[in-house]
Amino acid sequence: MTTNTHFQFFSGKGGVGKTSMACTTAVREAGRGKRTLIVTTDPASNLADVFEQSIGHKVTPVRGVSNLWAMEIDPDQATREYIDRAMSPIRGAFPAEIVAVMEEQMSGPCTAEVAAFDRFVDFIATPQAQAPGFASTSVTPTSDVPTHFDTVIFDTAPTGHTIRLLELPAEWTRSIDEASAGSGQTCIGPAAAIQDARHKYERALVTMRDAVQTSFVFVLQPEATSIKETQRAIGELEKLGIRTQRLIVNGIIPVEEQANALFAERRRMQQSYLAEIKRDLHLPELHMYLLDGEIKGVARLREVAHLLFEGHRQHSTMSSTESRAPQSISATTTPMGKISPAALACVLPAEPAHHTRSIFFTGKGGVGKTAVSCITAVWLARQGYKTLLLTTDPAAHVGDVLGVPVTDEPAPVHGVPNLWATKIDPKAAGEAYKTRILDDARRRGRPEASIKVMQEELDSPCTEEMAAFDKFIEYAAGDEWQVTVFDTAPTGHTLRLLQLPVEWSKQLDITTYGSVDTVAADDVAKERFGRVIAMMQDPEQSTVAYVMYPESTPIVEAYRASEELRTIGIEPGLVVANQVLPAEACTTPFSQARWNMQQRYMLEIGERFAVPMLLIPLLPREIKGVGLLTELGEQIYGPALAVEAAPVAAGR
Amino acid sequence: MDHSETVRKAPEQVVQVGQAAQLPMATQVELFDPPLCCPTGLCGPTLDQTLLDVSETVQALKEAGIGVERYQMASHPHIFLKHPEVMKLVRERGMAAFPMTVVAGQIVKIGAYLTRHEMEQALLDAKGAEGASR
Numbered sequence: 001m002t003t004n005t006h007f008q009f010f011s012g013k014g015g016v017g018k019t020s021m022a023c024t025t026a027v028r029e030a031g032r033g034k035r036t037l038i039v040t041t042d043p044a045s046n047l048a049d050v051f052e053q054s055i056g057h058k059v060t061p062v063r064g065v066s067n068l069w070a071m072e073i074d075p076d077q078a079t080r081e082y083i084d085r086a087m088s089p090i091r092g093a094f095p096a097e098i099v100a101v102m103e104e105q106m107s108g109p110c111t112a113e114v115a116a117f118d119r120f121v122d123f124i125a126t127p128q129a130q131a132p133g134f135a136s137t138s139v140t141p142t143s144d145v146p147t148h149f150d151t152v153i154f155d156t157a158p159t160g161h162t163i164r165l166l167e168l169p170a171e172w173t174r175s176i177d178e179a180s181a182g183s184g185q186t187c188i189g190p191a192a193a194i195q196d197a198r199h200k201y202e203r204a205l206v207t208m209r210d211a212v213q214t215s216f217v218f219v220l221q222p223e224a225t226s227i228k229e230t231q232r233a234i235g236e237l238e239k240l241g242i243r244t245q246r247l248i249v250n251g252i253i254p255v256e257e258q259a260n261a262l263f264a265e266r267r268r269m270q271q272s273y274l275a276e277i278k279r280d281l282h283l284p285e286l287h288m289y290l291l292d293g294e295i296k297g298v299a300r301l302r303e304v305a306h307l308l309f310e311g312h313r314q315h316s317t318m319s320s321t322e323s324r325a326p327q328s329i330s331a332t333t334t335p336m337g338k339i340s341p342a343a344l345a346c347v348l349p350a351e352p353a354h355h356t357r358s359i360f361f362t363g364k365g366g367v368g369k370t371a372v373s374c375i376t377a378v379w380l381a382r383q384g385y386k387t388l389l390l391t392t393d394p395a396a397h398v399g400d401v402l403g404v405p406v407t408d409e410p411a412p413v414h415g416v417p418n419l420w421a422t423k424i425d426p427k428a429a430g431e432a433y434k435t436r437i438l439d440d441a442r443r444r445g446r447p448e449a450s451i452k453v454m455q456e457e458l459d460s461p462c463t464e465e466m467a468a469f470d471k472f473i474e475y476a477a478g479d480e481w482q483v484t485v486f487d488t489a490p491t492g493h494t495l496r497l498l499q500l501p502v503e504w505s506k507q508l509d510i511t512t513y514g515s516v517d518t519v520a521a522d523d524v525a526k527e528r529f530g531r532v533i534a535m536m537q538d539p540e541q542s543t544v545a546y547v548m549y550p551e552s553t554p555i556v557e558a559y560r561a562s563e564e565l566r567t568i569g570i571e572p573g574l575v576v577a578n579q580v581l582p583a584e585a586c587t588t589p590f591s592q593a594r595w596n597m598q599q600r601y602m603l604e605i606g607e608r609f610a611v612p613m614l615l616i617p618l619l620p621r622e623i624k625g626v627g628l629l630t631e632l633g634e635q636i637y638g639p640a641l642a643v644e645a646a647p648v649a650a651g652r
Numbered sequence: 653m654d655h656s657e658t659v660r661k662a663p664e665q666v667v668q669v670g671q672a673a674q675l676p677m678a679t680q681v682e683l684f685d686p687p688l689c690c691p692t693g694l695c696g697p698t699l700d701q702t703l704l705d706v707s708e709t710v711q712a713l714k715e716a717g718i719g720v721e722r723y724q725m726a727s728h729p730h731i732f733l734k735h736p737e738v739m740k741l742v743r744e745r746g747m748a749a750f751p752m753t754v755v756a757g758q759i760v761k762i763g764a765y766l767t768r769h770e771m772e773q774a775l776l777d778a779k780g781a782e783g784a785s786r
Contacts, residue, residue, distance in 0.1 A: 090726070093729065094725065095742065095743055098746060102725060447708065449712075449715070
């Protein structure tokens with residue numbers, strides 16, 4: 001029974017402090033005597049780092065906090081469990097050869113998403129450990145795991161895209177039931193394998209829509225991109241009938257730090273955004289101030305909970321939001337040292353420039369991948385290279401940073417010769433893919449009834465992913481540009497994207513049934529995937545650059561990602577340390593404490609990644625506009641180089 | 653053919669449906685699919701026109717009032733297990749047995765799908781056999 005359990009979802013743009021705030025809330029709830037479970041659905045989870053203990057894919061008691069348990073949903077293990085459940089009636093009854101093929105097929109890219117999601121739904125629809133069908137999973141009650149929780153906290157709420165999965169089975173069943181309609185198949189891929197899933201999904205959706213049982217909390221920072229993304233996500237949830245109840249505004253610079261020029265400048269910027277949050281989002285807010293160190297360990301979490309819920313600091317009423325941002329950043333920052341030739345070689349096309357270079361900026365959400373991508377692309381274009389800046393982040397804000405609209409067709413960036421920008425919008429790509437397939441079917445003379453069936457099947461989250469991936473391959477395999485800078489989505493998504501060519505290649509290998517023209521099409525697809533894989537593995541052609549703050553979790557996450565990509569032969573090329581405090585700006589004990597912390601982590605970055613490092617200073621304001629991007633590019637990569645770039649073809 | 657009735661849905665399709673009054677939607681055609689992501693194969697990395705043809709045929713048969721079912725091992729293992737002949741072929745030939753088409757309880761084709769024309773013929777044959785045995 002779910003009736004007594006309260007669910008709290010923590011959502012928000014990456015890097016805003018979702019995990020910290022979710023853990024803080026969990027410690028708080030447990031402290032109030034509520035049996036609390038915190039679950040993360042983030043494939044690159046940091047729960048273990050925050051609680052300083054191993055957790056993993058099982059409900060684990062948190063040491064030092066009674067009433068608190070934690071679990072990190074591991075997508076790989078969730079997939080295995082999911083396959084096990086689906087395969088249990090089949091193993092034994094069917095020949096080993098067939099069982100093996102089915103298992104391979106179920107290990108395809110679609111299953112991972114469905115499985116992790118399914119596992120997550122288990123907590124909402126059947127939080128009781130002894131719920132039917134649960135016996136084989138890791139929530140089997142043991143002596144130290146309760147069978148009922150008063151509060152279940154989800155660090156990383158599902159996005160609209162994932163929640164859409166909840167709706168599908170209902171629609172799917174409905175149309176099957178409508179015998180007269182006759183068609184009614186929505187491809188939910190391997191989700192179809194588990195017949196009772198739909199009841200579970202229906203219950204989950206009802207629970208999530210019920211504001212008494214469930215609350216959605218958005219964590220954000222007083223910054224333009226964070227606000228924009230929060231607004232968009234709240235709207236997306238509303239369309240699905242889910243209301244957001246509360247905001248936590250995190251990372252506010254304390255009023256005392258106005259003594260520090262750099263922080264004072266940033267604080268002024270924040271104050272205007274705080275006013276914007278109040279005005280545009282008008283939801284109840286909790287404020288959390290920037291601390292002089294990281295939020296790690298139970299003792300620290302208790303302290304932070306006190307700060308968050310009792311708010312010892314008075315919310316400042318300072319209203320000086322008049323913009324007096326300096327015209328040049330050099331007023332408050334100084335160059336961070338000369339770039340090494342090795343680092344430079346990672347971003348320039350290999351000589352002779354007959355190869356193109358692809359640079360993939362990846363890392364934890366919110367670490368500044370977009371800013372770094374823009375700085376790099378603008379700089380490269382100014383060196384004379386024909387450059388494409390491409391974002392694969394569905395919540396792209398490249399356009400905001402560049403100050404020009406960016407669409408799903410490459411377009412020249414005004415004010416920067418040689419630079420083009422575009423984004424892969426999964427929705428638009430999905431629509432285009434659908435249209436292409438349906439047009440093709442009409443051309444082949446398929447009747448409208450069958451077009452309708454196809455349309456329904458294509459109306460699946462897999463289609464968007466497939467289509468976005470197809471676009472990615474198109475750009476990655478192309479040679480129209482001398483340099484392509486990929487501003488990627490946060491680590492988890494990017495890993496999937498970069499691994500997909502390998503996974504789809506495998507799927508094509510095990511295709512069990514295919515007509516002659518399909519076999520030919522498969523070969524073409526495989527050849528294309530193979531080229532992209534080879535390109536990504538070649539350091540002369542590709543650079544994977546990991547962007548991070550000099551702080552524990554972004555480093556750990558980037559490191560894990562680099563290890564994972566290593567397994568498919570993609571070595572890290574570059575690390576970028578962003579928001580580094582310049583020593584001379586640290587004039588207060590607070591800023592010095594943060595500086596010390598950063599220096600420790602800079603050493604750690606050097607030890608973990610034996611690759612060249614780029615430093616980007618913490619700036620008094622947001623990185624925006626071609627002027628600032630140009631200035632920063634020269635500060636980071638050096639002034640205009642004497643590059644003998646191949647003459648750029650006029651136009652496109 | 654005394655007990656049969658002729659269902660006219662589309663002019664190009666004249667399909668005999670036996671004892672429709674008694675068993676209005678009796679399953680006459682059963683397709684045992686090879687492991688597929690989804691019945692049209694639309695969600696895979698490449699498109700298979702044959703699978704689209706099959707889905708179209710199924711559609712047309714249903715519109716003509718003929719009971720058609722498609723089974724996948726992952727979602728309908730029990731149907732496979734209930735069918736000894738199907739399981740025999742699965743064990744003997746493995747993957748090569750798929751796809752299998754069963755019309756009126758008889759396996760009519762293995763290793764490939766029937767075309768629309770073959771399907772109509774198979775239904776007529778089945779009807780004929782039924783009439784003959786009476």
